[in-house]
Amino acid sequence: MQVDLKQVLEAVEKETNIDTQLLINALKEALLTAAKKYYGDCSFEAKFNEETREFELYKYRVVVDGTGTVNVHREIPYAEAVKMDESLQIGDEVGESLSTAELGRIAAQSARQVIVQKMGDADKERIVRDFREKKHQLVNGIVRRFDKADLIVDLGSCEGVLPAREQIPNEKYKIRDKITCYVLDVKKSTRGPQVVLSRADPEMLVRLFEQEVAEIAEGIVEIQSAARDPGSRSKIAVFSNETSVDPVGACVGMKGARVQAIVQELRGEKIDIILFDRDPARFVCNALAPAEVTKVIVNERVHTMEVVVPDDQLSLAIGKRGQNVRLAAQLTGWKVDIRSEAKMRELMQDYKKVIAQIPSLGEMRSEILVNEGYKDPADIARMEPKVLMRLVRLSQEECDAVIAGAQELAVRVSRREETEDASAAFFDPFDIESAISTEAEDDTGEEREIQNIVEKTKLRPLQDPERVDVRSVPGDKLQYWMKIRGVGEHTAAVLQLAGFTDYQGVSETKVEDIAYRTGLPQKLSGKLRDEAAKKVGV
Secondary structure, three states: OOOHHHHHHHHHHHOOOOOHHHHHHOOOOOOOOHHHHHHHOOOEEEEOOOOOOEEEEEEEEEEOOOOOOOOOOEEHHHHHHHHOOOOOOOEEEEEEEOOOHHHHHHHHHHHHHHHHHHHHHHHHHHHHHHHHHHOOOOEEEEEEEEEEEEEEOOOOOOOEEOOHHHHHOOOOOOOEEEEEEEEEEEEEOOOOEEEHHHHHHHHHHHHHHHHHOHHHHHEEEEEEEEEEEOOEEEEEEEEEEEOOOOHHHHHHOHHHHHHHHHHHOOOOOEEEEEEEOHHHHHHHHHOOOOOOEEEEEOOOOOOOEEEEOOHHHHHHHHHHHHHHHHHHHHOOOOEEEEHHHHHHHHHHHHHHHOOOOOOOOOOHOOOOHOOOOOOOOOHHHHHHHHHHHHHHHOOOOOOOOHHHHHHHHHHHHHHHHHHHHHHOOOOOOOOHHHHHHHOOOOOHHHHHHHHHHHHOOOOOOOOOOOOOOHHHOOOOHHHHOOOOOOOOOHHHHHHHHHHHHHHHHHHHOOHHEEEEEEEHHHHHHHHHHHHHHHHHHH
């Protein structure tokens, strides 16, 4: 009985989900490998005949005059070639049909090896293709085994890895436990496709709300942003596209059923549902709940807000270990600095004391400028003359004198920072710990006094680099920043937590603003900006 090879290949395709053409190409490759082993180093071609449903093998040789040495594997004498075809000329290529039956066991073994390899490659490609469609989605699996601190999760068609840094702290699992994870990334590796999972990423919280809240799935309620301290507390900002729907109430559900289901999935993580507002100041006030806010001072130049709260609510606004204000800053994208009313009154006096040193201003005009948000001599030096004249009612001559005096005072204040930059140059440009601990020692007298006042009145940096936890940043984000020359895991985490998303963002930001947002010295911030600019230009 003759076997229909085409039907066999189609049956294999159905069983293994491997394309028939891929199998045909694999068999051709196996046939060519076997032919070279059996016939020697010749020029072969394998074809699949659709009519006869059989593979055909051809050997090709070039016609030569035959007067010199002839390579019998690749050349054929002219006298011998014309016996096959009288029209052949020297230099033509002639093909000869070879019997595949003679290849026997060699071809079978080669075919088996090639098909097994192709099936493995096709299976890997299928896994990558299927899970790339599930990237940034939730998947369910079963804990299969442990790889040191990582969890290996059975996802059905493949296994995923839940790295230690993407796990919720203090969350314990046993073999065969069911687990829901967020697909963080799908990538190829030498060991096959790797599906990277997460339970700590803020996007997992977003996907859980999309599952539980029908209004979100229908597009009536939208999630603006989310921030997490995994295992402890989360904040999520929502708004409604229909005035008749309360977005917070929709997410909470009847008697809190919807949000409680998510809390249970996250093993007791507290969730604050915040009403999003297009006014950044109101949004920040909402994000700081349950603390009450009495005043907000917005500085759009450095993207910061000074939030004033009653003295008895300061600890509530900051939260345990700064958790509440840190999550609010992540949620809103603004640097949030909390001040008590008593501290703010003290700082306002310090602000006025510095500004009053500018000629032609005096205490009353200094107070007006401070109340308008101009607290630094550099801010006044950059003011538009028309704005300054309108606010404090100055003549053109007085206005010029004020701006010139502000510029001079700003230069004196910056001397200390320049000295710190010079000191930082003695260190590796990305050695955070050493550079941060370096302080200038040569400021004395009046300049030192002015600097002390200014240091008190300045907003604190967005973060303390020494306290940054590398584990709080996803691995793919760390790897992205570590492509910048000299940047290690620590500096990468500092950049990510400062709100930068890409190289271009860093390269386009002023050095002083990078230093302000990251807490790094200006010298290091300048180095980072230069290196990021090089990456953008690649």
